[in-house]
Amino acid sequence: MTGLATAERDALARTWGTPRGIAGFFTTVDHKRIGLRFIGTALCFLALGGALALMMRTQLARPDNHLLSPQLYNQFFTTHGTTMMFLFAVPVMMGLGIYLVPLMIGTRNVVFPRLVAYAYWVYLFGGIFLYSGLLLGNGPPAGWFSYTPLSETPFDPTKGSDIWAQMITFTEIAMLGVAVTLIITILKQRAPGMSLNRMPLFVWSILVTSFMVVFAMTTIAVASTLFLAADRLINTRFFVQQSGGDPVLWQHLFWMFGHPEVYIIFLPATGIISHLVATFSRRPVFGYTAIVFSTIATGIISFGVWVHHMFAVGMPELGLSFFTASSLIVTIPTAIQLFCWIATLWSGRPQWRVPLLFILGFFFILVRGGLTGVMLASVPVDLQLHDTFFVVGHLHDVLIGGAVFPLLGGLIYWYPKFSGRMASETAGKWAFALIFIGQNLTFFPMHILGLHGMPRRTYTYLASTGWGGLNFLETIGAYILAAGVLVTVANLILSAFYGRSAGNDPWAADTLEWATTSPPPPGNFAALPVVESRDPLWDPGGSEERPIVVGLPPDRREVLFTSALDAIPVRRIPLPGPTIWTFFCAVGTAIGLVMLIFTPWGLVVGTALAIPPLIIWAWPKAGGSA
Amino acid sequence: MQSPAAAAHSVLTPASPHAVAIAHLARLFFSLGALVWLAVLAFLAWSLLRSRGLNQPTEDTHVVRRQTGAVGAALALTTILLLALGFVDYRTGRGIEKAHARVLSADTVRVQLIGHQWWWEIRYQQATWPFQVTTANELHIPLGRPVVLTLESRDVIHSFWAPNLHGKSDLVPGYSSQFLVQADTPGVYAAPCAEFCGTQHAKMMLLVVAQPPDSFAAWYANESRDAPAPRSDSTDRGRQVFLAAACPFCHTIRGTGSGGTVAPDLTHIAGRRMLGAGAAFNTRTELGGWIENPQGMKPGNRMPANLVRGSDLPALLAYLATLK
Numbered sequence: 001m002t003g004l005a006t007a008e009r010d011a012l013a014r015t016w017g018t019p020r021g022i023a024g025f026f027t028t029v030d031h032k033r034i035g036l037r038f039i040g041t042a043l044c045f046l047a048l049g050g051a052l053a054l055m056m057r058t059q060l061a062r063p064d065n066h067l068l069s070p071q072l073y074n075q076f077f078t079t080h081g082t083t084m085m086f087l088f089a090v091p092v093m094m095g096l097g098i099y100l101v102p103l104m105i106g107t108r109n110v111v112f113p114r115l116v117a118y119a120y121w122v123y124l125f126g127g128i129f130l131y132s133g134l135l136l137g138n139g140p141p142a143g144w145f146s147y148t149p150l151s152e153t154p155f156d157p158t159k160g161s162d163i164w165a166q167m168i169t170f171t172e173i174a175m176l177g178v179a180v181t182l183i184i185t186i187l188k189q190r191a192p193g194m195s196l197n198r199m200p201l202f203v204w205s206i207l208v209t210s211f212m213v214v215f216a217m218t219t220i221a222v223a224s225t226l227f228l229a230a231d232r233l234i235n236t237r238f239f240v241q242q243s244g245g246d247p248v249l250w251q252h253l254f255w256m257f258g259h260p261e262v263y264i265i266f267l268p269a270t271g272i273i274s275h276l277v278a279t280f281s282r283r284p285v286f287g288y289t290a291i292v293f294s295t296i297a298t299g300i301i302s303f304g305v306w307v308h309h310m311f312a313v314g315m316p317e318l319g320l321s322f323f324t325a326s327s328l329i330v331t332i333p334t335a336i337q338l339f340c341w342i343a344t345l346w347s348g349r350p351q352w353r354v355p356l357l358f359i360l361g362f363f364f365i366l367v368r369g370g371l372t373g374v375m376l377a378s379v380p381v382d383l384q385l386h387d388t389f390f391v392v393g394h395l396h397d398v399l400i401g402g403a404v405f406p407l408l409g410g411l412i413y414w415y416p417k418f419s420g421r422m423a424s425e426t427a428g429k430w431a432f433a434l435i436f437i438g439q440n441l442t443f444f445p446m447h448i449l450g451l452h453g454m455p456r457r458t459y460t461y462l463a464s465t466g467w468g469g470l471n472f473l474e475t476i477g478a479y480i481l482a483a484g485v486l487v488t489v490a491n492l493i494l495s496a497f498y499g500r501s502a503g504n505d506p507w508a509a510d511t512l513e514w515a516t517t518s519p520p521p522p523g524n525f526a527a528l529p530v531v532e533s534r535d536p537l538w539d540p541g542g543s544e545e546r547p548i549v550v551g552l553p554p555d556r557r558e559v560l561f562t563s564a565l566d567a568i569p570v571r572r573i574p575l576p577g578p579t580i581w582t583f584f585c586a587v588g589t590a591i592g593l594v595m596l597i598f599t600p601w602g603l604v605v606g607t608a609l610a611i612p613p614l615i616i617w618a619w620p621k622a623g624g625s626a
Numbered sequence: 627m628q629s630p631a632a633a634a635h636s637v638l639t640p641a642s643p644h645a646v647a648i649a650h651l652a653r654l655f656f657s658l659g660a661l662v663w664l665a666v667l668a669f670l671a672w673s674l675l676r677s678r679g680l681n682q683p684t685e686d687t688h689v690v691r692r693q694t695g696a697v698g699a700a701l702a703l704t705t706i707l708l709l710a711l712g713f714v715d716y717r718t719g720r721g722i723e724k725a726h727a728r729v730l731s732a733d734t735v736r737v738q739l740i741g742h743q744w745w746w747e748i749r750y751q752q753a754t755w756p757f758q759v760t761t762a763n764e765l766h767i768p769l770g771r772p773v774v775l776t777l778e779s780r781d782v783i784h785s786f787w788a789p790n791l792h793g794k795s796d797l798v799p800g801y802s803s804q805f806l807v808q809a810d811t812p813g814v815y816a817a818p819c820a821e822f823c824g825t826q827h828a829k830m831m832l833l834v835v836a837q838p839p840d841s842f843a844a845w846y847a848n849e850s851r852d853a854p855a856p857r858s859d860s861t862d863r864g865r866q867v868f869l870a871a872a873c874p875f876c877h878t879i880r881g882t883g884s885g886g887t888v889a890p891d892l893t894h895i896a897g898r899r900m901l902g903a904g905a906a907f908n909t910r911t912e913l914g915g916w917i918e919n920p921q922g923m924k925p926g927n928r929m930p931a932n933l934v935r936g937s938d939l940p941a942l943l944a945y946l947a948t949l950k
Contacts, residue, residue: 240801346673383793453635458828
């Protein structure tokens with residue numbers, strides 16, 4: 001690195017940089033800025049969804065409460081679930097992927113940076129659209145699962161379910177754009193020498209997740225964007241029994257998307273954990289190959305378990321047994337990963353830093369959630385527990401314990417890379433304590449309530465049920481949990497100003513993102529690295545001796561394409577630079593999609609507004625491309 | 627009248643052979659799950675806290691061999707446990723299924739249970755006279771006898787679930803499914819709707835009253851009779867109020883000529899424990915409040931504001947109180 005002239009570094013910064021000020025804000029194609037935007041926006045939606053949850057918990061704190069009307073409560077829980085799944089969990093994980101993947105695989109940008117920039121705007125507009133509906137008193141009232149016929153026009157003549165279905169369209173477009181970009185980036189842009197079996201585990205998890213997004217999002221696209229929206233807008237009859245449709249078809253399509261969705265959220269979290277476990281036990285993760293195959297197996301099996309959401313619909317015994325078996329089997333790859341992480345911690349020397357605490361919280365809660373999940377795989381037991389508070393407890397165990405804990409640990413861990421400064425350890429410990437206590441206090445009693453017969457999605461209950469005490473406890477827990485999230489957010493904001501300066505590699509970690517400065521320069525690396533092992537930064541010899549790629553001109557946006565399996569250099573390819581047209585295309589898309597819930601002409605208008613900017617943005621230029 | 631507060635609603639106090647089998651299975655899953663959870667956490671704690679001299683991130687073949695052995699053993703144990711659980715689960719499921727097939731006979735009580743937003747219509751179907759008896763929101767069943775419910779819905783998806791008696795079964799519009807329940811312990815069991823069905827999903831409760839055969843027979847005989855004729859001027863005036871207001875468009879009181887079927891049958895309303903499908907207990911005050919302001923205690927329900935004058939209300943309530 002010292003051998004490189006300062007002039008060359010300046011040239012790189014000019015080439016890969018983003019225009020300053022407001023122009024840069026709308027035109028940037030830097031994966032780091034876009035990735036952080038996804039993460040920041042997703043955290044805002046987490047706060048919004050959390051605020052809705054707090055209001056619901058306050059309503060349920062005592063029996064016969066009148067804080068929220070049933071209509072409002074139903075809109076709140078629908079919006080809460082929709083927000084957490086579509087606007088928080090998936091985008092935050094994919095955003096982390098957009099930020100970290102190019103750094104981890106040693107390249108300068110993602111392969112379709114403009115598509116990712118477009119995806120961000122579409123995602124943002126979709127989220128704003130959903131909340132505009134709610135603020136105008138027309139939130140979706142039919143649940144985040146939007147079962148037909150309850151979500152069909154006769155039972156929801158408002159625009160609520162239209163907004164819901166169309167918000168799904170927004171996130172589908174955004175997430176599909178991000179997923180294909182990440183797949184191709186990972187397969188074609190890895191540093192020379194980073195064969196598939198040397199790829200960091202987080203990158204593996206993002207690769208598998210992106211493939212899952214491609215398949216799962218197309219399923220929900222068919223169900224929601226095509227069938228449900230068409231039923232509501234142009235009176236098709238896909239889900240209407242009397243006209244030859246079938247309301248149960250919706251459930252199949254929805255859960256064929258819905259269960260993989262859970263793993264789309266969980267798998268990136270497992271990727272995060274592998275890195276944190278390695279760094280904080282000072283060991284390479286034990287069982288790399290086993291973890292990779294477990295990740296792939298989880299991705300595949302998760303597409304075969306969806307009927308366990310539908311046991312109560314009524315199906316032949318043999319069919320049910322198949323889905324019990326698949327639901328039990330899907331726990332095995334997760335178990336393998338858990339055992340490998342414990343084995344790694346066993347062999348290493350744990351560093352008691354904040355990210356490790358979140359990993360321990362993950363073990364405590366996720367294992368519990370996994371085991372209650374095994375209970376729900378049993379048909380007879382599920383028929384008792386399905387749609388009760390037991391399931392609410394279970395799903396928040398696996399999603400908060402399984403995904404949010406690792407995510408928060410990961411955000412603290414990569415914070416120095418994002419900002420150049422360390423997040424506060426003290427605030428991190430406080431946040432962990434509050435979130436851990438709050439989570440357990442809120443969601444463990446729900447299992448008991450479910451066993452005592454409390455159905456979910458109920459806005460109130462009679463005092464004579466005796467459910468008041470535990471519900472009150474849960475409400476207290478929810479406020480403690482929210483306080484913990486607030487401390488985390490404050491920590492992330494304030495540490496950017498007051499945090500200790502971090503340096504390149506504050507945790508002495510093993511992967512390539514720590515080989516560059518914090519925060520990284522616009523082109524990520526002064527010189528593109530070459531990789532010779534799974535843990536390049538733990539190789540003997542210092543940064544001076546790391547091999548690098550030479551021969552890429554610093555004054556052009558060019559990266560190296562390598563072969564998909566062995567990462568052998570194949571050719572240089574040009575990447576596109578900043579443009580405003582992705583933003584205009586997203587605006588056109590949004591106008592069309594919003595209009596479409598009022599009139600089929602939205603399709604025409606949307607096409608007319610979105611296609612010209614798309615053509616301009618993708619027009620091939622001399623020395624550059626789309 | 628038995629206090630409605632006594633309506634039981636727990637998976638853990640089963641009152642039927644099916645629910646007992648499921649509760650056993652749930653306890654087994656729960657106990658094994660708790661053991662596994664504690665074991666994983668114990669291993670984790672031990673791994674973190676054990677003292678060790680190792681420091682550098684180097685691969686040691688001895689360490690790797692021990693790790694491989696431990697992970698392999700844990701994986702084998704997990705697989706065996708899952709296979710065992712799967713087997714026990716399958717046997718329980720088959721047992722319940724076979725029990726269903728065995729018990730069906732002429733003795734079986736057959737009931738059509740129809741879900742509406744947000745109440746339950748109940749139609750007893752008998753081979754002998756009275757062939758059909760209609761009531762709402764309170765299902766009486768004789769102890770120890772299998773009851774076959776035919777589940778249907780007139781609007782959206784609902785779900786029947788009496789936790790003390792059995793698991794859930796959905797009521798899907800356009801489908802008709804059969805579900806068998808049986809109670810071996812007398813009592814009042816709550817069956818709240820268990821599939822989100824719209825605004826008042828929270829207040830859509832069916833009560834299942836399990837009673838000895840003779841008292842069930844007495845209840846059934848009474849239920850099959852028309853409403854008693856008014857015996858006083860006041861109750862007679864109450865009946866006139868009922869018939870003159872909008873009530874008969876939606877409600878039926880058999881024997882009065884009113885024949886609405888979109889809302890609960892009121893022929894024996896005074897004999898029921900609760901109002902508005904579990905919204906409130908059936909007292910004179912609550913019923914008066916319900917009629918005066920139908921949207922008060924169950925906002926969003928389908929009963930519109932009506933034109934019953936305040937001065938007519940006492941007579942109407944007096945009449946409704948005779949509909950035992």
